[in-house]
Amino acid sequence: MSTALRKIGLGGITGNRTALFISLGLMVLLLLVPTVLPGYQTLFRTILCFVALAYGWNIIGGYTGYVSFGNMVFFGLGTYCAALLSARGIDNLFADVGLAVVVNAAFAAVVGFPVLRLKGHYFGIATLGTALAVTDIVGNLDIFGGTGGLKVTQVDEAHFAIYYYAAWLVAAGAIAVTFLVARSKLGYAFVAIRENEDAAAVLGISATKYKIIAWAISAAIAGAAGAVYARGNGFVDPSIAFAEDFNVYPIVMTILGGTGTVAGPFVGALILSGVNETLGHTFLKLHSLFFGAVIVLVVLLLPRGLVWLIGLRGGVRTWIKSLQAYKA
Amino acid sequence: MHLLAQDLVNGILAGGILAVVALGFSLVWGIMNIINLAHGAFIMLGAFITWQLFTSFHVDPFLSLPVSFVVLFVLGYLIQRYLINWVARAPVLTTFLLTFGLSLLIVNIALLIWTGDTRGVTTAYSGSNFTVAGITVPWAKVYTLAAALVITGVMYMWLHRSKTGRAIRATSMDIGAAQLAGVRVAQIFAIVYGLGAGLAGVAGTLISLSYSLNPAMGQPFLIKGFVVCVLGGLGSVEGALVGGLAYGIVEAFASQIDLTIGTQHISGTGLQDAVALVVLLIVLMVRPTGIMGRATA
Amino acid sequence: MRISDIGMRFGGLWALSEVSFDVERGSVVGLIGPNGSGKTTLMNVISGVYKPTTGEVRYAGKRIADVPAYDVCHLGIARTFQIVKPFASLSTRENVAVGAMYGRNGAKRSTRASFERAQELLEIVGLARVADRPAAELTIPDRKRLEVAKALALDPDVLLLDEVMAGLNATEVEEALELLRDVNRRGVTLIVVEHLMKAIVSISTTIVVLAEGRKIAQGAPSEVLASPQVIEAYLGSRWVKRQEQLKEIEAQRAEAMRIQPPEATA
Numbered sequence: 001m002s003t004a005l006r007k008i009g010l011g012g013i014t015g016n017r018t019a020l021f022i023s024l025g026l027m028v029l030l031l032l033v034p035t036v037l038p039g040y041q042t043l044f045r046t047i048l049c050f051v052a053l054a055y056g057w058n059i060i061g062g063y064t065g066y067v068s069f070g071n072m073v074f075f076g077l078g079t080y081c082a083a084l085l086s087a088r089g090i091d092n093l094f095a096d097v098g099l100a101v102v103v104n105a106a107f108a109a110v111v112g113f114p115v116l117r118l119k120g121h122y123f124g125i126a127t128l129g130t131a132l133a134v135t136d137i138v139g140n141l142d143i144f145g146g147t148g149g150l151k152v153t154q155v156d157e158a159h160f161a162i163y164y165y166a167a168w169l170v171a172a173g174a175i176a177v178t179f180l181v182a183r184s185k186l187g188y189a190f191v192a193i194r195e196n197e198d199a200a201a202v203l204g205i206s207a208t209k210y211k212i213i214a215w216a217i218s219a220a221i222a223g224a225a226g227a228v229y230a231r232g233n234g235f236v237d238p239s240i241a242f243a244e245d246f247n248v249y250p251i252v253m254t255i256l257g258g259t260g261t262v263a264g265p266f267v268g269a270l271i272l273s274g275v276n277e278t279l280g281h282t283f284l285k286l287h288s289l290f291f292g293a294v295i296v297l298v299v300l301l302l303p304r305g306l307v308w309l310i311g312l313r314g315g316v317r318t319w320i321k322s323l324q325a326y327k328a
Numbered sequence: 329m330h331l332l333a334q335d336l337v338n339g340i341l342a343g344g345i346l347a348v349v350a351l352g353f354s355l356v357w358g359i360m361n362i363i364n365l366a367h368g369a370f371i372m373l374g375a376f377i378t379w380q381l382f383t384s385f386h387v388d389p390f391l392s393l394p395v396s397f398v399v400l401f402v403l404g405y406l407i408q409r410y411l412i413n414w415v416a417r418a419p420v421l422t423t424f425l426l427t428f429g430l431s432l433l434i435v436n437i438a439l440l441i442w443t444g445d446t447r448g449v450t451t452a453y454s455g456s457n458f459t460v461a462g463i464t465v466p467w468a469k470v471y472t473l474a475a476a477l478v479i480t481g482v483m484y485m486w487l488h489r490s491k492t493g494r495a496i497r498a499t500s501m502d503i504g505a506a507q508l509a510g511v512r513v514a515q516i517f518a519i520v521y522g523l524g525a526g527l528a529g530v531a532g533t534l535i536s537l538s539y540s541l542n543p544a545m546g547q548p549f550l551i552k553g554f555v556v557c558v559l560g561g562l563g564s565v566e567g568a569l570v571g572g573l574a575y576g577i578v579e580a581f582a583s584q585i586d587l588t589i590g591t592q593h594i595s596g597t598g599l600q601d602a603v604a605l606v607v608l609l610i611v612l613m614v615r616p617t618g619i620m621g622r623a624t625a
Numbered sequence: 626m627r628i629s630d631i632g633m634r635f636g637g638l639w640a641l642s643e644v645s646f647d648v649e650r651g652s653v654v655g656l657i658g659p660n661g662s663g664k665t666t667l668m669n670v671i672s673g674v675y676k677p678t679t680g681e682v683r684y685a686g687k688r689i690a691d692v693p694a695y696d697v698c699h700l701g702i703a704r705t706f707q708i709v710k711p712f713a714s715l716s717t718r719e720n721v722a723v724g725a726m727y728g729r730n731g732a733k734r735s736t737r738a739s740f741e742r743a744q745e746l747l748e749i750v751g752l753a754r755v756a757d758r759p760a761a762e763l764t765i766p767d768r769k770r771l772e773v774a775k776a777l778a779l780d781p782d783v784l785l786l787d788e789v790m791a792g793l794n795a796t797e798v799e800e801a802l803e804l805l806r807d808v809n810r811r812g813v814t815l816i817v818v819e820h821l822m823k824a825i826v827s828i829s830t831t832i833v834v835l836a837e838g839r840k841i842a843q844g845a846p847s848e849v850l851a852s853p854q855v856i857e858a859y860l861g862s863r864w865v866k867r868q869e870q871l872k873e874i875e876a877q878r879a880e881a882m883r884i885q886p887p888e889a890t891a
Contacts, residue, residue, distance in 0.1 A: 065419070065421055067421060067424055067425065067428075069428075114609050115609070122363070124363065124365075124424060125363060125365075125550075125551065125554045126554075126605075126608065128365075128547075128550075128551060129551045129554070129555070129601065129604055129605045129608060130605055132547065132548065132551060132601035132604075132605075133599075133601045133602040133604070133605035133606075134602075135601070136599050136600070136601045136602050137599065137602050140599065183736065184736060185726045185727070185731075185736055185739070188715075188719070188722070188723050188726060188736075189723075189726075189727065191712065191714075191715060192712055192715075192723050194421075195712035195713055195714060195715065196710050196711075196712060196713075198710075199706075199710050199711070199712065200695075200712075200723070201694045201695040202694075202695075202697075202698065202703075202704065202706075203698065203723055203724045203727050203728060203775065203778075203779065204695055204696070204698045204699060204724070204727035204728045204729075204731060204779065205695055205723075205727045206693070206695040206696075207695070248432065251425075251428075255425060288432055288435070288436045288439075289432070289433065289436035289437065289439075289440070291432060292429050292430070292431070292432025292433035292434075292435075292436055293429070293433055294429075295425060295426070295428060295429025295432065296411070296426060296429040296430060296433060299415065299422055299425050299426045299429060300411065300414055300415065300426070303415070303418065303422055
């Protein structure tokens with residue numbers, strides 16, 4: 001079985017198989033939430049949005065190695081897509097997601113064109129700038145309802161679960177897309193760019209083209225998550241749509257779980273959401289502080305993420321050895 | 329016409345601070361190839377140290393310049409020596425994320441200590457201006473500009489004359505050759521990062537006189553610092569100065585934008601970050617290596 | 626391939642001037658010259674990494690300078706680099722597969738086909754035994770083999786090899802030469818930059834010699850190496866003069882010995 005899997009490339013850039021199966025299992029379990037734990041529906045719906053966001057980020061940040069601090073822009077635009085459609089009387093989830101996907105992929109391609117010509121971390125700061133800029137702009141323009149925000153039409157109480165399932169579908173879709181990409185030629189192009197952009201060019205990979213593709217996919221996923229979130233939330237305004245959380249959390253989740261793997265974002269999202277919830281009720285102010293600490297610790301001690309740790313043979317000693325690898 | 333001149337003056341006054349902001353950022357970027365996302369946080373710390381000294385001990389902001397420099401320098405040195413150095417040979421992504429995490433940590437610790445309330449530093453001379461040819465010039469900003477120019481000048485001299493300064497420049501040109509010449513590169517890196525942090529702290533002190541303070545204040549300056557580096561080129565004092573002044577002027581003119589499209593009212597002051605981004609995109613499309621060279625990998 | 630009048634200037638320095646020669650299909654061209662003569666610069670121009678300040682390189686009717694970096698391999702030109710930089714976290718096989726996926730015939734290949742092609746190439750270069758190891762773990766000779774394999778995955782007509790033998794011991798050099806001969810037999814034209822004289826001589830059909838950015842000789846190995854200009858370029862004019870002086874002295878001594886009666890030389 002494992003040679004067969006190896007032959008189709010699984011276990012290479014897809015990441016640890018065990019972690020993947022566990023994640024898929026948990027995803028299936030999550031389907032039961034509206035029926036078994038209806039009180040936690042909102043919580044898990046938000047978690048699923050984060051899962052989707054994490055997967056979105058993983059494509060550009062994890063696989064392609066281009067850290068983006070601007071993905072929350074896509075999420076925000078996605079929420080506004082749903083809100084604007086709602087304002088015009090169109091209340092169809094498919095339309096919401098469809099519009100969000102198209103708008104964000106296009107936006108990513110357009111902004112990406114000048115910005116993705118930059119290498120590595122130059123791109124990162126540019127995305128940060130984009131994020132701040134867009135937040136400013138949206139907050140100032142009236143068609144977006146300004147700072148007052150926009151209301152989003154929802155179905156009645158009884159059918160609320162539909163928003164949960166929609167979020168689940170988006171998350172599942174994100175996982176599926178990641179899986180397909182990882183196994184395909186596209187995935188290898190992304191990884192090649194991450195490992196050595198110049199060597200990739202020598203082998204025939206147009207870095208700019210593939211970076212834009214990666215970012216567009218990433219944007220589409222984030223946008224879809226945003227659209228669904230807006231419907232589920234019933235209300236959209238700049239502080240919600242462009243909240244710092246939506247920017248930072250997916251990044252931390254993916255790093256914790258394991259960048260450039262299929263199971264990583266899911267594992268990271270679940271763990272951090274769980275911790276966040278437990279802490280959140282007792283230590284309201286410490287969210288970001290905690291996440292900052294997590295980033296620092298993970299980067300220093302566990303740069304390949306938890307999924308790597310799960311698949312590790314040789315236990316503690318190999319881990320300690322790996323820590324020495326990057327020292328100056 | 330008169331309005332333009334006022335903008336020009338405002339721009340230059342603001343640009344001085346940006347030059348100092350960019351200088352620290354540019355040194356770390358140019359010499360160590362690290363984009364320090366914690367730079368904004370360091371600026372914020374410098375500003376708050378000044379505020380605290382001012383509020384609790386009535387120390388004049390300009391007198392707290394050395395304090396913020398030293399405190400931030402030490403902090404930066406330690407961070408580089410014991411944290412960043414740990415992953416020195418990892419892919420750049422790793423260090424990038426590390427500085428991001430540090431930024432989060434610092435900002436949130438600051439939130440805990442000082443809460444999210446907006447504060448300001450108001451000295452006896454904060455409100456006073458003088459007028460020249462119909463242009464209003466606030467005294468505080470003039471002092472700030474003067475300080476910024478002095479600091480820039482001192483840095484320039486130090487980098488070009490002192491032994492450590494020359495070692496730093498040698499390292500930025502060719503690490504191997506510098507090592508062969510006896511430069512202890514690891515030590516230099518820690519000093520450079522500390523220097524970057526120290527300069528950020530100093531910038532923060534200067535900023536505290538003209539802008540309001542809160543733990544999240546560093547972010548926009550980080551972005552502007554980045555744009556200035558792209559404009560002015562990396563690792564050079566002259567570049568940071570020219571870039572900073574140029575940017576300051578652009579920003580001042582942009583804040584004059586006051587349009588009404590249909591029922592939509594757009595004001596330039598609220599869109600500062602957007603301005604930064606637009607400038608950046610334009611520069612990158614027109615001249616990918618930045619105006620004074622060396623901005624892209 | 627036609628290389629015409631290439632000039633390359635960096636700042637105030639002309640690294641290359643008026644370099645021209647043709648490369649015949651199926652041949653092995655050895656590019657030699659003292660350090661700093663511009664060999665790697667020329668390689669960079671031929672492979673499209675640098676755009677020449679003057680002159681052009683034409684291949685298959687196109688000017689290479691007009692082709693973007695990632696498209697050069699689609700023309701049929703591949704190269705290896707002196708400083709090998711494999712995709713560290715990918716396995717050896719995956720490294721080669723990337724080339725197979727995006728190289729000349731890549732568009733027609735599926736992922737599976739690319740991996741199969743990669744496996745074939747690994748066998749040719751002798752890396753099959755480490756196919757699944759992360760590239761970061763390979764030894765230097767193996768990394769060089771990987772470079773060649775990746776280049777071959779692009780199905781090139783012309784392969785540029787930049788100091789591929791550097792750092793190899795004698796046995797490894799022999800193996801590498803055998804591999805290159807094999808590649809050439811399969812129809813790939815080679816342009817090889819190398820410092821090891823013996824290696825270059827044993828493998829090249831033509832040798833081009835550069836010195837201080839100019840071409841000073843071209844031809845079959847034996848003629849080129851005997852050419853006084855080449856010797857002078859490598860060993861310096863003072864050495865050449867000294868050799869001539871020594872020859873003079875030797876000739877005079879021989880003369881002197883002939884005139885003297887044999888007994889006096891005991």
